[in-house]
Amino acid sequence: MTDTVRRIRMPGTLSIGWKAVLIVLSLATALIALSIGRYAIPVRDVAGSILGHLRGVEVLSSKDALVLWNIRMPRILLALLAGAGLSLSGLAFQSLFANPLATPDTLGVASGSSFGAALGLLLGFRWIGVQLFAVAMGMLAVCLTFLAGSGRGRGLNTLVLAGIMIGSLFSALVSFVKFVADAESQLPAITYWLMGSLDVAGYKSLLYGAPPILVGIIVLALLRWRLNVLPLSDDEAASSGVRIRTLRTITILMATMMTASCVAMCGQVGWVGLLIPHICRMKFGNNHLSLVPASVSLGAVFLVVVDTLARTITAQEIPISVLTAIIGAPFFILLMRRSGGWQL
Amino acid sequence: MNIRIENGSFGYKDGPMLLKQIRLEAGEGQMIAVLGPNGVGKTTLLRCMLGLLPWKEGQTVLNGTEIKDIPKRSFWQQVSYVPQAKTAAAAYTVEEMLLLGRASHIAPFAAPAKADLTIVQDVMERLHITALRRKRCNAISGGELQMALIGRALVAGAGILVLDEPESNLDFRNQLIVLETLKELAQEGRTIIFNTHYPAHALQHADQALLLKADGSSRFGAVEEVITEDTIREAFSVHSVIRTIESERGIVRDVVPVALQEKTES
Numbered sequence: 001m002t003d004t005v006r007r008i009r010m011p012g013t014l015s016i017g018w019k020a021v022l023i024v025l026s027l028a029t030a031l032i033a034l035s036i037g038r039y040a041i042p043v044r045d046v047a048g049s050i051l052g053h054l055r056g057v058e059v060l061s062s063k064d065a066l067v068l069w070n071i072r073m074p075r076i077l078l079a080l081l082a083g084a085g086l087s088l089s090g091l092a093f094q095s096l097f098a099n100p101l102a103t104p105d106t107l108g109v110a111s112g113s114s115f116g117a118a119l120g121l122l123l124g125f126r127w128i129g130v131q132l133f134a135v136a137m138g139m140l141a142v143c144l145t146f147l148a149g150s151g152r153g154r155g156l157n158t159l160v161l162a163g164i165m166i167g168s169l170f171s172a173l174v175s176f177v178k179f180v181a182d183a184e185s186q187l188p189a190i191t192y193w194l195m196g197s198l199d200v201a202g203y204k205s206l207l208y209g210a211p212p213i214l215v216g217i218i219v220l221a222l223l224r225w226r227l228n229v230l231p232l233s234d235d236e237a238a239s240s241g242v243r244i245r246t247l248r249t250i251t252i253l254m255a256t257m258m259t260a261s262c263v264a265m266c267g268q269v270g271w272v273g274l275l276i277p278h279i280c281r282m283k284f285g286n287n288h289l290s291l292v293p294a295s296v297s298l299g300a301v302f303l304v305v306v307d308t309l310a311r312t313i314t315a316q317e318i319p320i321s322v323l324t325a326i327i328g329a330p331f332f333i334l335l336m337r338r339s340g341g342w343q344l
Numbered sequence: 345m346n347i348r349i350e351n352g353s354f355g356y357k358d359g360p361m362l363l364k365q366i367r368l369e370a371g372e373g374q375m376i377a378v379l380g381p382n383g384v385g386k387t388t389l390l391r392c393m394l395g396l397l398p399w400k401e402g403q404t405v406l407n408g409t410e411i412k413d414i415p416k417r418s419f420w421q422q423v424s425y426v427p428q429a430k431t432a433a434a435a436y437t438v439e440e441m442l443l444l445g446r447a448s449h450i451a452p453f454a455a456p457a458k459a460d461l462t463i464v465q466d467v468m469e470r471l472h473i474t475a476l477r478r479k480r481c482n483a484i485s486g487g488e489l490q491m492a493l494i495g496r497a498l499v500a501g502a503g504i505l506v507l508d509e510p511e512s513n514l515d516f517r518n519q520l521i522v523l524e525t526l527k528e529l530a531q532e533g534r535t536i537i538f539n540t541h542y543p544a545h546a547l548q549h550a551d552q553a554l555l556l557k558a559d560g561s562s563r564f565g566a567v568e569e570v571i572t573e574d575t576i577r578e579a580f581s582v583h584s585v586i587r588t589i590e591s592e593r594g595i596v597r598d599v600v601p602v603a604l605q606e607k608t609e610s
Contacts, residue, residue: 010455010456010461011437011439011440011443011461011477012436012437012440013455098434222452222453223452223453224455225450225454225455225456226447226452226453228436228440228444229444229447231434232434232444233427235391235396235425235427236425236427238396239394239396239420239424239425239427240420240444240445240447240448241416241417241419241420241421241447241448241449241500242447242448243416243417285436285437285440286434286435286436286440287436287437287440289455
């Protein structure tokens, strides 16, 4: 009798069907997004060109190839990476702090990076300089948060409070940079950058920005079952036999690195880190065995879709943060009301 | 399996010593109750014993080795801690929660294997919580959650179980289920150490007891010697009567509080 009760599938893992859906959905979305634009390229040609490139031949006309490979491909790659990275770091921070309201910016990373980028633009740096400056400031912000909030006997909540303080400090610094910036040339650039955009994407930008995100995704994906220990109370986590301090440090490091890199490449893209992990929790439960792959995949899909809308629905490109919120908020409310929400 | 506290003393930073020269020894198959009035440091004692808080003086010794010298992972494979249920209700399903108990046996980059799942399912059957396996831990009753947490401790395979108020906030029936389960686990050769608010539970189920008093001193020994009307008056400032009740189902010892001790009496 006991044998009939036993299930074969490990609890909390994705079913084969869901795995297939997540993979196919990501690939299909990217493929369709590559074909859509003011200059349309049929999906079949896009697929043909990609397969051709694997064999070292180009099947498209030179104009099509230019649009596909030099303009759209880096942008779609960036959208995939940034969506996956922001979603996963949001997930990591929510579990780490056992707080459903945690976002990639909880420790002040995004505010720090924004300040770095704004300052870089103010000082007239070239694009790569702005990007590196943004990462550096993001890391600095998290270090300051740690100095302010961590210490023996202090809980993680102190760290969250310190993060809010450091975050608002850097937000104020961003405002200050905007205040002193030249209103004709610099201010629009800074403002536009802060609202987020993926249109600056090029392979060079990806060369610096992609590796940290990929490393973060790989490390957290490998640790995915271990991440289940994070939301437990301190004594439970410690008595599980897991090196909880090391696990927390690695998680914070990876999530910070991914967020700083994303913000450096495409500005402040809000909502992804909050919205996507929540949707995944409503659908798949709280086990990171399924949450990590689902968040990565759906985060990537979401940002590709939103970015495609941002660059196609109007003649002038819409800042991406505006769209993530306009699409994200109602969708999220709808889901929350239908599923009854979730608890961490 | 043998765990003992040697002259353990603890006080928070700059404060007075909360626990003074605690002595406790627990061997295989023994069930030991830790008693004391509110705020005397029962949970603190357990946390110090397990190395979750550092002793100011003294030490905990597991099988002859001071626990500071035992690697954490190895220690938590031998000793399991069950915290108070109210602090432990992450929204995992019961089955997922039990699987987390295998963490010290699973490599950092690995996920649980079939063997781990089999252990979990065996424990769920043993504790009669198989029906709950798909339910969320934050959506089950206090008694069910307590059994799930005991289950999580058991799947780690530890010989020593340390529980913080396992039967608090439970109704009569669930109190008995938890205490009887602990008794069975002890009879199978495990060591059970638990905090409790109820002297009667210690008398009825434990072999030995540690009674903490408000001045930080303590008394450890066989349960009948440690829990008497006199010691209860000293520790809790309550006059009580200990009596033996006969019934068809057995004979139980009970502690009934009768009156508060007036300050002037002592």
